[in-house]
Amino acid sequence: MSNYLIRQGNAWSVKVSIPADVQHIFGKRAFKKALKTTDKTIAIARSGPLIAEFKAAIEEARGNPTQHLDEFLAQTRVHLLNAKKSPDTDPAAIGGIEEEVLGRLLAAHGVKHPEQLPEKAEAKVIKAYKVATGQRTLFESPLEDYIEGRKVEPKTAAKDRHAIMKFAARVSTVEEVDRQAVRNFVNWLSKEEGLKNRTIKDNLSTLRVYWNWLVHQSLAPEDRKNPFTDVLLPPENRKVAAEKVRLPFTVEHIRTLHAAILEGRSEMMNATFLLAIYTGCRIEEITSLETINVYEDTIQIVRAKTAAGNRMIPIHDEIKPLVAELKARGHQYLLPDLVPNKYGMRSPAMSKQFGKVKSKLGFDSRYVFHSIRKTVATLLEQSGVSEGVAADLLGHDKPTMSYGVYSGGTSLEQKREAIMKLDYGLPRTLTCQTSCPPSAPMAQI
Numbered sequence: 001m002s003n004y005l006i007r008q009g010n011a012w013s014v015k016v017s018i019p020a021d022v023q024h025i026f027g028k029r030a031f032k033k034a035l036k037t038t039d040k041t042i043a044i045a046r047s048g049p050l051i052a053e054f055k056a057a058i059e060e061a062r063g064n065p066t067q068h069l070d071e072f073l074a075q076t077r078v079h080l081l082n083a084k085k086s087p088d089t090d091p092a093a094i095g096g097i098e099e100e101v102l103g104r105l106l107a108a109h110g111v112k113h114p115e116q117l118p119e120k121a122e123a124k125v126i127k128a129y130k131v132a133t134g135q136r137t138l139f140e141s142p143l144e145d146y147i148e149g150r151k152v153e154p155k156t157a158a159k160d161r162h163a164i165m166k167f168a169a170r171v172s173t174v175e176e177v178d179r180q181a182v183r184n185f186v187n188w189l190s191k192e193e194g195l196k197n198r199t200i201k202d203n204l205s206t207l208r209v210y211w212n213w214l215v216h217q218s219l220a221p222e223d224r225k226n227p228f229t230d231v232l233l234p235p236e237n238r239k240v241a242a243e244k245v246r247l248p249f250t251v252e253h254i255r256t257l258h259a260a261i262l263e264g265r266s267e268m269m270n271a272t273f274l275l276a277i278y279t280g281c282r283i284e285e286i287t288s289l290e291t292i293n294v295y296e297d298t299i300q301i302v303r304a305k306t307a308a309g310n311r312m313i314p315i316h317d318e319i320k321p322l323v324a325e326l327k328a329r330g331h332q333y334l335l336p337d338l339v340p341n342k343y344g345m346r347s348p349a350m351s352k353q354f355g356k357v358k359s360k361l362g363f364d365s366r367y368v369f370h371s372i373r374k375t376v377a378t379l380l381e382q383s384g385v386s387e388g389v390a391a392d393l394l395g396h397d398k399p400t401m402s403y404g405v406y407s408g409g410t411s412l413e414q415k416r417e418a419i420m421k422l423d424y425g426l427p428r429t430l431t432c433q434t435s436c437p438p439s440a441p442m443a444q445i
Contacts, residue, residue: 012043016054022061073132081134101132136175140168155343163206174220182227190234197233204228247366248374254424268337278316280376280394283369287346289334291327309395314416383421
């Protein structure tokens with residue numbers, strides 16, 4: 001054991017040489033550690049566990065020749081990219097680092113020269129070498145910088161990350177991305193993943209924005225068209241697609257659903273449902289509504305996904321007692337007993353609970369909570385409400401220049417007149433207190 005001890009000044013250190021066949025893994029020729037003692041007996045005692053640890057690492061490396069290699073390649077890429085930007089960098093030094101990269105990649109495959117590589121490993125080594133030396137860019141390598149710069153909601157960030165990583169798993173470098181690679185990806189999503197065209201479009205939209213960012217960061221070529229634009233999607237059976245279009249609930253459906261919700265005795269479900277059918281709000285807007293944005297006769301939707309979504313909605317007379325009672329409780333949220341999910345969203349648990357209610361009543365996948373917005377839009381149209389007023393109530397963009405760009409929007413009085421046309425023939429005892437007893441907080445999903 002004393003053969004591993006070396007004296008540095010008056011103190012002892014332990015040194016274990018690393019065999020040549022695994023030196024590329026550790027990036028050094030020996031393990032060395034100060035023992036912080038001048039007493040050789042103590043040094044021998046302290047060196048024992050360290051020697052065993054170093055030898056175990058060597059044996060592990062021999063069984064895993066790529067150990068630490070990815071970390072080395074990633075660090076080398078950053079170093080080389082920075083070095084190449086500096087006019088003071090010695091080209092010979094860059095060449096030396098590139099040679100070391102190649103040497104480690106070859107050693108990981110147990111050879112010393114490229115011509116000794118197995119045929120199946122050659123392409124992999126070439127790609128890894130080009131990525132590490134900055135000649136190619138891994139498609140997902142700038143992903144976290146992109147996500148951080150987007151400043152979007154956590155759920156949107158997770159969705160973007162998932163789509164980009166899914167593509168990167170099939171097309172690993174930016175340089176390999178072309179129209180054919182995108183077409184192959186789309187076909188794979190359709191045939192192997194079984195995704196519908198609407199979902200495939202969402203993936204392509206995410207990738208299209210990401211590619212534009214890569215171009216802006218000079219990580220992708222700007223001299224050609226974005227490869228994720230104008231992609232032909234697989235043909236879909238129109239009859240099948242039409243059968244899956246989401247439908248509005250009828251007035252009779254609303255009554256049936258309300259009766260079932262009351263029977264389930266969930267206060268928060270009942271309140272969410274009533275707010276939805278008398279405002280047309282999205283479930284996210286309802287469950288995230290704060291009492292500070294609830295007034296005597298109106299509610300204000302803030303922080304919507306679009307500018308049109310931020311709006312004032314008159315409170316329907318049928319739910320004024322309900323809203324007043326909830327607001328009087330003094331909680332931050334109008335609907336307090338909802339537990340947010342990992343993205344901070346308070347709607348998923350409610351959406352899931354509603355899904356159980358409607359499925360038990362026999363409604364299929366064409367009917368979801370969002371169908372209530374279709375119901376409200378339908379009733380407004382059937383009551384003769386103009387499209388512009390309905391758009392301002394529901395938070396939709398107006399397509400025309402006159403109304404969509406220059407108009408300041410319809411008045412509260414116009415919206416109040418329209419909202420009062422919503423009539424489902426429900427019982428007038430609609431406050432939480434008279435409809436159903438308080439419920440326990442809903443569990444996170």
